[in-house]
Amino acid sequence: MQTVLTSDPAVAASILRSGGLVAFPTETVYGLGADVFNADAVRRIFGAKMRPADNPLIAHVGDRSQIGSLARHLTPSAEVLIEAFFPGPLTVVVPKADGVPDEATAGLDTIGIRMPRHPVAAAFLKECGVPVVAPSANLSGRPSPTDWRSVNEDLGGRIDCILEGEATEIGLESTVVDCTGEIPLVLRAGAVSVEELRGLLPEIRVYRPRHGEAPRSPGLKHRHYSPRARVLVVESGSENPGADAAFIGIRRPRPGFQLERICGSKEEYARSVFAFFRECDRLGVSRIECEEVEDSGIGAALMDRLRRAEER
Ligand code: TXA
Ligand code: MG
Numbered sequence: 001m002q003t004v005l006t007s008d009p010a011v012a013a014s015i016l017r018s019g020g021l022v023a024f025p026t027e028t029v030y031g032l033g034a035d036v037f038n039a040d041a042v043r044r045i046f047g048a049k050m051r052p053a054d055n056p057l058i059a060h061v062g063d064r065s066q067i068g069s070l071a072r073h074l075t076p077s078a079e080v081l082i083e084a085f086f087p088g089p090l091t092v093v094v095p096k097a098d099g100v101p102d103e104a105t106a107g108l109d110t111i112g113i114r115m116p117r118h119p120v121a122a123a124f125l126k127e128c129g130v131p132v133v134a135p136s137a138n139l140s141g142r143p144s145p146t147d148w149r150s151v152n153e154d155l156g157g158r159i160d161c162i163l164e165g166e167a168t169e170i171g172l173e174s175t176v177v178d179c180t181g182e183i184p185l186v187l188r189a190g191a192v193s194v195e196e197l198r199g200l201l202p203e204i205r206v207y208r209p210r211h212g213e214a215p216r217s218p219g220l221k222h223r224h225y226s227p228r229a230r231v232l233v234v235e236s237g238s239e240n241p242g243a244d245a246a247f248i249g250i251r252r253p254r255p256g257f258q259l260e261r262i263c264g265s266k267e268e269y270a271r272s273v274f275a276f277f278r279e280c281d282r283l284g285v286s287r288i289e290c291e292e293v294e295d296s297g298i299g300a301a302l303m304d305r306l307r308r309a310e311e312r
Pocket of ligand 1: 028030031032055056057093112114136137174175176188
């Protein structure tokens with residue numbers, strides 16, 4: 001398959017409307033989009049990404065008026081979060097409307113909805129005129145793509161179009177909040193921090209699957225964000241790291257790393273980490289030491305991704 005590269009949102013949207021798969025930039029990471037109401041196109045997303053069929057997709061809207069076609073109803077906590085954080089890096093999980101094909105939500109009766117604030121995403125979604133389901137535009141298990149070249153590396157030849165934009169501003173995926181129950185639950189940490197959410201919904205909790213329990217968010221049980229290299233979360237870079245080791249963090253490590261990335265802030269660290277993982281893979285690095293950061297603000301999301309990359 002020939003993948004069209006374009007920077008014109010209207011060209012990309014016309015490919016999506018005719019049933020194609022289109023990768024597009026958002027403020028978090030690049031997404032791989034399909035028309036939510038086209039079940040065949042939605043099914044093809046899972047094939048292109050090699051994504052497990054039980055992992056539901058997030059529906060992206062360009063306008064709040066589209067939420068009604070996706071959600072059966074909005075719970076009070078969902079209303080609060082939509083009011084405060086749409087458009088932005090936050091996904092609300094709410095009861096799904098009957099018209100949404102089961103393929104989009106992997107058979108669940110709930111649906112994740114997000115309205116990106118990125119101007120290219122907003123222009124693209126507006127031109128599409130329908131909600132767009134989009135997981136991150138990487139091969140399943142690989143680090144999420146934060147620039148269009150990373151999308152091309154994983155999915156070039158497997159999808160219909162890449163809408164080119166700049167490298168993404170946040171670099172980690174959206175905060176996901178399950179708003180279906182009495183008590184809202186943070187299913188995935190992201191740029192909208194738990195502290196911010198608690199300011200509006202004091203009862204909110206951070207979900208942690210109990211031992212042996214099936215996780216609330218199917219994505220939580222799959223391997224994620226992994227470069228081929230071994231990831232280690234460290235307090236500081238080790239003394240004799242060896243020739244094929246890399247370091248990313250805020251404080252400069254002791255000398256000896258083949259590749260170093262020193263970031264000026266937690267935000268820059270979050271923005272850079274997935275692209276750094278990919279660079280390490282291209283260079284054949286075998287170990288990546290990642291400096292631990294404080295668990296507040298974007299630090300919680302960053303530590304979540306690092307721990308998961310370390311886990312496998
Ligand atoms: O920032 C983002 O959220 C990016 C951009 C493209 O918007 N998208 C993204 O999608 O990260 P994906 O598919 O890579 O991750 C979606 C996560 C998964 O962990 C999935 O299990 C969870 O959201 N999710 C989606 N729908 C859900 C639902 N109905 N109930 C529980 N979890 C859900
Ligand atoms: Mg993903």
